[in-house]
Amino acid sequence: MSAAATRHCPAILISAPASGQGKTTITAALAYHHRQQNRKVRVFKTGPDFIDPQILSFACGQPVYQLDLWMMGEAHCREMLYRAASEADIILIEGVMGLFDGDSSSADLAQTLSTPVAVVIDAGGMAQTFAAVGYGLAHYRANLPFAGVIANKVGSPGHAKLLKEALPENMPLLAAMAKDDGVGLPSRHLGLLQADEIGDLDLRLARAAELLNSLAPCRLPEPVAFAPITTTASPPLLTGKRIAVARDAAFSFIYQANLDCLMAMGAELRFFSPLTDSGLPEADSIYLPGGYPELHLQTLANNVAMKQALQAHHQAGKPIYAECGGFLYLLERLTDQDGHAAAMAGLLSGSAQMQKRLVNLGMHSLQLEQGEIRGHSFHHSQLETALQPFTESKPQRNRSRSENFYRVGSLQASYLHTYFPFNPQVAAGFFL
Structure with a gap:
């Protein structure tokens, strides 16, 4: 493996303490924001999800692929990210459920692929406890790459300041989204509505991207090294079909x-x-x-x-x-x-x-x-x-x-x- 072939690209895995914290909204808003800055954004979704990737694809303007260590295998996950790093200005990975939930969790993926984690926390009704939740997630497992926290549903600039001041010095507040019922994504029994069913999706994402930068400047993640990997090419079994x-x-x-x-x-x-x-x-x-x-x-x-x-x-x-x-x-x-x-x-x-x-x-x-x-x-x-x-x-x-x-x-x-x-x-x- 040649070190010279290693590719570096800003990347982050966006997780949360639980489902319903706003991971998809935040990830889509980040993708939309960076796309507005003329950056090429590649987004991945942790786990076997079909619906969230439709929203994320709309936001970033690129196809969204899944990442799952068990269903796909580690080598295939690495190959997908390596290819993305060759063409993207930023890579975003949306997690699944809570950070440590499941047999192949978001934390497992982040640790295996050495991708820093940003945790989205619904800050509604919270002050210093926000920092405690973030600290607990960051230190629950040894050697978990942790980039910082993202506050969702923040009530005011004063609330954002309070949250930031409560955090340890080595745990940055990467972004803070103000509370706004107009940016939520509607859902049904299998999850969110499909992208084509949300008539005002572009307006929702534009507003979400705006809110993501209204209380604190949105940071670009740190570069991550993606090493090359060689996998077997698919056999031409369907030629002419x-x-x-x-x-x-x-x-x-x-x-x-x-x-x-x-x-x-x-x-x-x-x-x-x-x-x-x-x-x-x-x-x-x-x-x-x-x-x-x-x-x-x-x-x-x-x-x-x-x-x-x-x-x-x-x-x-x-x-x-x-x-x-x-x-x-x-x-x-x-x-x-x-x-x-x-x-x-x-x-x-x-x-x-x-x-x-x-x-x-x-x-x-x-x-x-x-x-x-x-x-x-x-x-x-x-x-x-x-x-x-x-x-x-x-x-x-x-x-x-x-x-x-x-x-x-x-x-x-x-x-x-x-x-x-x-x-x-x-x-x-x-x-x-």
Whole structure:
């Protein structure tokens, strides 16, 4: 490994004591602010998240990729950051949950990748205790790289001064955002609303960036050294293959890295909308990713031409790969939380009912003929089917339950959202 090839770029991982402290709002505001300063900003999201990256991508004007040590592997995470450092003026990584939460936590990622942590703390109703929370997070684990704290929902300039004075000398207040209900990001059962659903997102982010600099100047993070790493190139297993990828308001849970992986293996991607298109693009295979089909029941049910096109594709023996929301769309029937039901594509026998509570959550590994692939499960629907699974996943956590993986002819489907670059050979097998 050549030291001369090491790349340096200002970088920071933005975490918090818990969910709901404003990590996404702060990270998006920082990205928007630095972009306004004509800096090229690259943003990453810790963990298997689809929705936050849409907001962050809007803010930075670049695709947002995930970072997860278990789902992706350390080498792949390092490779992603090294590539970003070659073109970015600043790298921001949004954490997941609280700083130390989870089996592959934000702290684990920061420590493994030597990326300093900035902790966002909701300072509403707090004074000196703000400093105590920051100090506790900084010193809970030895050798955690810690850059400082960011105060959210600050009441006034005097409040910001009080917070800053309470901090130890070696713990800087990196930024302070004034309280403003107009910058909050609306949410639903799976998290925040998608970027395209927030009509005033640009105004919210502009206001958030303004507030982030209204009480104290926003600092640029310190440079971080990113060492080069060599990984194996994806095999050209999909050369000449055309893959039709569903992408619209109902099917938008797609890792950009998955699309990159398919193209790196030689596939040509053609996007279509099950909501509005009357037919499929000319393609050898179909990829139906997750999303919110339950929010578009009637539109999906009424698009009979699309359902017929999918049925014809399946009857011709051509591959279809479906994940979570895409899996639900292939069932005979789907019922939303309010009890409204509609006929879906009917390629798989069975139905699903949306529940008020989360049905399954967690990381999973899946073993198929070509090897292991990893991903995650996160769904509120309950499946009823007489289909016999081809195999089932293995949960990373004991308290999570396995997910069935179905194979009907050339159709493969499950609730799992798999991460293709973990094993391109398995990913290619979904479309061959």
